[in-house]
Amino acid sequence: MSTFILVSGTFTGPHVWEETAARLTATGAAVHAVALTGLGGARPPAGTDVDLETHIADVLAVIDSVGRAEGEGRAGSEEIVLVGHDYGIHPAVGAADRRSDSIARIVHLDSGLPQNGVPALAAVADQGLREAAVDAAQGAGASLPPPPRDGWRHWGSTVGVPDAALDRLTALASPQPLGTLTQPLRLTGAAATVPMTGVLCTGGGASIAMVQARADLGEPVLRALADARVAFLELPTGHWPMLSAPTELAVTLLRAAAGEGRRLTPVDAARQPAHLRPFLLEVPEVPRERAGHVDLYVPPSAEGPLPAVVFVHGGPVPAEARPTPRDWPLLTGYARLAAGRGAVGVTLDHSLHSVDDYARAAGDLAAAVEQVRADPRVDADRIALWFFSGSGPLTADWLGKPPSWLRCLAANYPIMAALPAWGRIGRRFSPAEAVAQAGSLPLVLVRAGLEAAEIAATVAEFLAAADACGADIEVVDVPDGHHTFEAVDPTDASRDAVHRAMRSVLRHLRA
Template identity: 75%
Template sequence: MTVFILVSGVFTGPQVWDDVAARLTSAGAEVHAVALTGLGGTGPSVVGPAVDLETHIADVIAVIDRVRGEQGQEIVLVGHDYGIHPALGAADRRAESVARIVYLDSGLPQDGVPALAAVADQGLREEVLRAAEGGEGALPPPTRDAWRLWGSTADLPDAALDRLTALAAPQPLGTLLQPLRLTGAAATVPMAGVLCVGNGAGIAMVQARVDLGEPSLQALADPRVTFFELPTGHWPMLSGPTALAVMLLKAAAGEGHRLTPADTTKPPAHLRPFLLDVPELPRERTDNLDLYLPPTADGPRPAVVFVHGGPVPAGASPTPRDWPTLRGYARYAADRGVVGATLDHRLHAVTDYERAAADVADAVERVRADPRVDADRVALWFFSGSGPLTADWMGKPPPWLRCLAADYPIMAPLPNWGRLDARFHPADAVAHAGALPLVLVRAGLESAEIAATVEEFLAAARRCGADVEVVDVPSGHHGFETVDPTDESRAAVHRAMGTVLRHLTA
């Protein structure tokens, strides 16, 4: 018999699992929903400062110890959201008793890192720290409209959201601030990840980050690790209990999608060759900036600055300016008679947009200051996760900015990013773009979550009459320049570059 031990996330008690537990039980499983100290009642409760992460780890261990003595039982430990921290801490101390750990729309806790680090929203993290500095013992639960800051409420029925709000309890601050301590024993336990794509992350995105070489994610390509996707928001036990129960049963059986390990014999998707055969023009490298100059130039030439996406792990090698896409575009631009520029910026996490914006602004000024560049004729070209950076340039376009382009951009925060500063909201900034020409290259096979941000931006652009040319790649995926080297993709690159150069030289 499979025994599921279910550990809930922030502010929530065992009641959130009722519907899932009923379905698992009807399938023949035994189910225990853990009542974490301070969160196990039927409504708000008051907790003292002594309740911390170790308290909740002990709560989970107590349940494991109660059931592990029975013969023939296989324990599957499920941690949702914050719940993965006490679940993983307990599994680390009872590794021999746990058959599998299921990460349900959660982060990947690391030794010595508190659960607060997994909270994407900067404002929420600051709220926790202020409460701790003020000597408070717990963080009040969200209001009904504030749950979305802790994770997407997509597909969550109104009645379920009302119930979630009514049953929520204050979260003891110590549970978020105390570092998790792991010996490494839990790493020997097979795991499964259930990703709620309505909250912004899917299997393809995780695979891409594994391909980028992020050290903390390499273990996810182990054959003992499987993945599932649910097309819903952050609370699937409430928005889709039947589908979640099916996924948990499959996870317990070792089913699911397995990631592909980084293959050293062939490049990952982002390091495959650029789809165009462009001349191998030399580059000039200064600090974080590379310049590709036209083979022949009669005086200062216009320039295109290509801005990579992200977040990109700080230790990624090679860095983005050496990726084939950035090099390919810059060389293509130089071959067409303008200066191509690429740079590395510090967008390593979704909290890094401010410093990435500073890096881009600095690089642009250095490009404009080069005597071989016509400082009054510059275009900016953004990719993927650098989309929010476009807001700075649309909100107050400088007179020398002749065109702004973006390939498969993320034009609004994904649900699991938390809030971004209002400065980085392109849909708001486009109303101030005036006559600035905009070129948006749209991948037809884009993920639904990213595609929704593009549609939101285009709707805002239509409302204000912004000058946007959309270049569609109907059969193209995110990163089509190396993933989809088709005639359709090549035509889109030619068209987009032609439009940008036309505005630069007009």
């Protein structure tokens, strides 16, 4: 049997665990929900600083009390499973680092991966919330007020949370002491020796497949998780599973305690990551011309000036990814396919390394397009932009104010709005709002029938908006295709979809 020590996230206290704790206790497990100072625990005197170290001490006190109970022969258990939800993973890992011999497993419940020297605030996805916290961090005892009822979704997906539970969450919420978010976490490395399980709540857009993909791309922190001591489990709900799915969460925590879950596959010569698999079509060997962050594939025998198709990779892509996206077979395959059909194919690298980088990536793309249009071999009045996956929000700039030379905009399996786990990325990057200004700009959208539900919802919202304003849009469906179907589903249906989409884009360029 296990003893579960549960550490809650921002603004919340032990009350959020009540239903899950009851279900765990019914199985014979011991459960302790930590009352963090100021968040369900004792309130400090006015003007007193409460910081991350305060909350680490709170968790240590519970760990030590469990150890004393076992040492005195009272009801105890054989192992401690330390569960941190949201912000709670930071004091949990900090405590585990100091009691690594006492902890059997750390469970990261829809949380980040705390790093030495990094404050918990860095893990908050929403840039606006981070900035608000920094602005409020003035003087001893400063705190961040809890969100209003409709503001919880900015701190994590509220999918599945009943109205009554959301009302109670709001009523019992406490101001978050800012020192808990801004004080850097100090780790010796001992916590890294403790087995861990990541529980991903898919309602927020997270998944094991996504973690594997980012590890494959070279993100150092995630690549290090390809270890036998690290497992992953999924819960099909939002960021608050103790409120939306308490029974399922209890079962998942018991599985985590037993060491169950999927392991990441290490990147090695025996396994080819999806983004490095060969393009699904035979394409001509058109040579690449590199200029800065832009590559051109120019038809060797054609006489110009020629139309151009700019292929915009998705993301976020870790800055450490090698090769960089413009050299991925999927992008070079599309560019050579376009060149084989008489258009200049263009790939580029842009700066979408995190969800905070959309503005930088938009600037990179705009500069690349002007560089392409200035090339004498390119017809500056016949350009198409073709977006993939996470670059979908970048389409908003071009939909909202389409220039006359933009003859077509295409998007493959796009993410057309911020996923819940991303926080807000700004109204500028809202294609569903921008499409009303697209006018007669032809749009081609390639839709994967087996898309993740959270991504498919953003596409459905965009298509509804496009239909409402009468946008000129063609949808190319791949019913049995997954996200990045060209790499993971190299079927005849996938090949046909690529041909159909390319024919449509080139037809609009030549119209």
